[in-house]
Amino acid sequence: MPQLAPxxxxxxxxxxxxxxxxxxSxxxxxxxxxxSGLDESEVEESSKGNSWLW
Incomplete structure (x- = not known):
């Protein structure tokens, strides 16, 4: 094995x-x-029924 510098x-x-x-890592x-707390279909339904007026 060749010698290497420290x-x-x-x-x-x-x-x-x-x-x-x-x-x-x-x-x-x-x-x-x-x-995920909700399925994709539940996420779509909950976004349709949003009553908040942001």
Whole structure:
């Protein structure tokens, strides 16, 4: 293995952990379950029957 300057080892070490953190964050983000209180049909019905005069 070629010898690297200490700064290069630090950069490689940081790059490894940043990549690991990004992959874990993406994995966590796409595994989230998004809950919705209303179905799409209920949302349309509730918007039609709005009696507020905004």
């Amino acid at each position: 700064l290069n080892w630090i950069l490689l070490f940081s790059l490894f952990w940043v990549c690991l953190f990004v992959v874990m 993406i994995n966590w983000w796409f595994s989230l379950t998004h809950y």
